Amino acid sequence: QNAAPTICGMPLKYVSLVTLAVQNALLTLIMHYSRVSTAPQHTYSAGSAVLMVELLKGFISLCVAFARLDSLNGASGSSLWNPRVQFYRFRRLGKEVFRPDCWKLSIPAILYVIQNNLQFVAVSNLEAATFQVSYQMKILTTAAFSVVLLRKKLSPTKWLALLFLAIGVGIVQIQNGSPSGHSASKNDMNAFKGFMAVVMACFTSGLAGVYFEMVLKNSQADLWVRNVQLSLFSLLPALVPIICSNSTPSGPAPGWLNQLFANFGVWAWATVLIQVLGGLLTALVIKYADNILKGFATSLSIVISFLASVALFDFQMTVTFILGSTVVLVATWMYNQPDAPAGDNFYPKECR
Numbered sequence: 001q002n003a004a005p006t007i008c009g010m011p012l013k014y015v016s017l018v019t020l021a022v023q024n025a026l027l028t029l030i031m032h033y034s035r036v037s038t039a040p041q042h043t044y045s046a047g048s049a050v051l052m053v054e055l056l057k058g059f060i061s062l063c064v065a066f067a068r069l070d071s072l073n074g075a076s077g078s079s080l081w082n083p084r085v086q087f088y089r090f091r092r093l094g095k096e097v098f099r100p101d102c103w104k105l106s107i108p109a110i111l112y113v114i115q116n117n118l119q120f121v122a123v124s125n126l127e128a129a130t131f132q133v134s135y136q137m138k139i140l141t142t143a144a145f146s147v148v149l150l151r152k153k154l155s156p157t158k159w160l161a162l163l164f165l166a167i168g169v170g171i172v173q174i175q176n177g178s179p180s181g182h183s184a185s186k187n188d189m190n191a192f193k194g195f196m197a198v199v200m201a202c203f204t205s206g207l208a209g210v211y212f213e214m215v216l217k218n219s220q221a222d223l224w225v226r227n228v229q230l231s232l233f234s235l236l237p238a239l240v241p242i243i244c245s246n247s248t249p250s251g252p253a254p255g256w257l258n259q260l261f262a263n264f265g266v267w268a269w270a271t272v273l274i275q276v277l278g279g280l281l282t283a284l285v286i287k288y289a290d291n292i293l294k295g296f297a298t299s300l301s302i303v304i305s306f307l308a309s310v311a312l313f314d315f316q317m318t319v320t321f322i323l324g325s326t327v328v329l330v331a332t333w334m335y336n337q338p339d340a341p342a343g344d345n346f347y348p349k350e351c352r
């Protein structure tokens with residue numbers, strides 16, 4: 001039995017969970033700021049950001065998968081500097097990535113690309129804290145798809161928690177309206193559009209997550225190889241919105257390549273990097289912890305972005321917001337209570 005992996009002496013499981021909580025909160029705040037701090041016509045392309053995230057995530061996953069081949073093969077030391085060894089490692093990795101069942105990753109890849117694009121629409125039209133709370137509906141959709149596709153059984157407490165979650169999100173939506181703060185595009189925010197985008201993003205998140213779980217459970221492939229496959233299959237759907245927004249009836253718009261990174265400033269790059277980190281952390285949390293603990297991490301991030309929204313964006317805390325958020329947090333806590341019989345985890349303890 002291998003010892004649990006550690007980083008600087010701390011269990012990777014907890015490091016990845018705490019980092020995921022901070023990452024979730026940071027992503028919401030920075031993505032929101034990057035979108036609303038300038039007028040919509042002067043903001044960067046969400047499609048380009050999604051594409052960059054997939055390219056970077058895929059590259060990092062490829063490097064990790066390549067490095068992990070050593071431990072899988074038992075190769076070490078001086079053989080690593082041998083060009084022939086490197087060639088065989090590349091070939092082996094290629095075979096792993098393009099294994100016959102790789103197409104299975106195309107479904108979650110498309111769904112995640114849609115989700116990541118919708119996330120930009122949602123965050124551009126809702127307050128950061130409102131988005132964060134509403135996005136907790138992912139638990140609801142993940143549960144529904146797990147019951148339907150994986151035939152998971154949920155205890156009455158979990159169903160009750162899901163009901164509370166829906167009520168809590170509903171309460172939070174009531175207080176939408178009075179705009180606060182002074183950012184350039186506050187008046188362009190459309191709460192209904194934002195909420196619809198969140199609902200659809202939660203739907204794709206749940207379906208993608210459950211489908212990814214099914215693929216991971218039913219195969220022996222390395223998690224990092226699966227991540228490379230996920231990024232590869234994401235590239236084409238990530239290009240679709242870019243091509244559509246840059247094409248005219250007579251062909252591609254002139255200078256469309258320059259448009260790809262127009263207005264791509266520091267905050268846009270920060271959003272991309274934090275999203276890359278989130279994707280990699282999600283993979284680590286699925287491997288070293290499980291989806292239940294992942295739920296905890298995201299609910300912790302509500303509190304972080306909640307307090308930061310008040311401090312940074314002049315977010316006005318209303319009684320209904322506090323009430324709704326509390327109901328969402330209690331529902332998340334209730335949902336994450338262990339059941340007496342084993343086997344209700346969304347993700348297996350040791351996914352590969």
Ligand code: C5P
Pocket residue numbers: 057112113116138205206209212227230278279280282283
């Ligand atoms: O919120 P949720 O858990 O659904 O978000 C998952 C996010 O993590 C998505 O942005 C998705 O692109 C990313 N992801 C990833 N690699 C995985 C699983 C998810 O990059 N193996």
